[in-house]
Amino acid sequence: MKVNTLAIVVSFILGGVAGAVALKQLDRVGPQTGASQHSLTTLELGSTSRGELTQASAINLKDGSRYQAFRFLPAQAGLLRIQQHGALEGHLTLLNADHEIIQNSVLDELYVLIDETSRQTPLTLVVSGASASAYGPFRLETEWLEVMSERSLEVNQEVTGYLTGSVNQYEVTIEQFGMYQFDMSSSKLDSYLTLTGLGLNQTDDDGGDGLNARLVLMLQPGVYQLGASTSYSVEEHGFGQYQLRLQQLNTMQDLQQGGELEVGQRVQGMMQQSEVVEYSFSLQQERRLRIALDSDSFDTVLEVQGAGIRFSDDDGGIGTNSLIHETFPAGDYRIQVMAYGAGQGVFSLRIH
Structure with a gap:
């Protein structure tokens, strides 16, 4: 049986394969052999199974680690999560009916997407020690997960999804x-977002916290296509669970995208990628001013020029915020709000 006719098997692995199962040993074991310590244990789906690796467990001929094998029949189509818990430091390996390695994981989770044609195909799950000295008890928990059938995302909605290659x-x-x-977050994979539609084509990799993706955009009414994936090759690392959320931050009534300002005024605006937002103000007489540009979403850059002078600042405020505190002669001035790099998001600008 070919691997790709079985199913798409998902595991959270960001590096190479750690170790291999002694396949020839598995060929010789099973309920019919009478070798009880090396027999395949039945994995009951939807319940907890327990095991333990000891010096009496089967040996992986490649690295000397111990392993225990479980056989199961999916019997239904869907997304199956297999988790390893307990004191054992190990990893999971999934084999098809021909004992071909479908997927390895150095972490403690596997996600298996079973289709209608493969639900009657027996699979073998192997729990291996991470090294030759890894011993201890463990338990396996399996759960059928609900996969979203509708591919739509509404405003102020959060959904759970699964990448399957x-x-x-x-x-x-x-x-x-x-x-x-738009936020795509995951504790297991490097998320990546793409938004297209109405002439827009925006992407983000790590705009959120850590390796999470975030897009903050000013959008016109209409229909858009949102792509959720990973920045790595989808064939090798495009697997895993994630949360996707869409929220409306502001309407245009809440923002002032440029224009005239008064001293003492504070406004909010929106920075999009590679954009410059311009404001202006006038002074009737010389005055010392603080001009503050703040944002929780991007590294701000502030520039003020006019009346024969020019001031600029990057990180003069708190953190990566900008602050200009200078004496300005009477005259007309232009303020330019920018982002350092390709930042985007909401900002506030205040003159006082």
């Missing part, structure tokens, strides 16, 4: 002109 596409309908934030 390709990009997941969602349809997003925006009804009100405003600013929106």
Whole structure:
């Protein structure tokens, strides 16, 4: 049986394969051999199975580690999660009916997507020690997960999804002109977002926390396509569970995208990638001013020029925020709000 006719098997692994199972030993063992210590144990899906690696366990001929094998029949189509818990430091390996290695994991989870043609195909799960000195008890928990059948994402909605080797596409309908934030987060994979539609084509890799992806965009009403994937090759690392969230941050009534300002005024605006937002103000007489540009979303850059002078600042405020505190002669001035690099998101600008 070919591997690709079985199913798409998902494991969270960001490096290479750690160790291999002694396949020839598995060929010789099973309920019919009478060798009880090397027999395959039945894995009951939907319940907890227990095991322990000891010096009496079967030996991996490659690295001397111990292992225990479990046989199971999926019997239904869907997404199956297999988790290893307990004191044992180990990893999971999944084999098909021909004892071919489908997937290894150095972590404690495997996600198996079973289709209708492969649900009657027996699989073998092997729990191996991470090294020759790894021993201890463990337990295996299995759970059938609900996979989203509808590929749509609504405003102020959060959904759980699973990457299974390709990009997941969602349809997003925006009804009100405003600013929106898309977040794709996962504790296991490096997330990646793409938004297209109405002439827009925006991507993000690590704009959120850690390796999470975030897009903050001003969107016109209409229909968009949101792609959720990983920045790595989808064939090798495009697997795993993630959370996807869409929220509306502001409407245009909440923002002032440029224009005239008064001393003492504070406004909010929206920075999009490679954009410069310009404001202006006037002074009737010389005055010392603080001009503060703050954002929780990007590294701000502030520039003020006019009346024959020019001031600029990057990180003069708190953190990566900008602050200019200078004496300005009477005259007309232009303020340029920018991002360092390709930053985007909401900002606040205050003159006082």
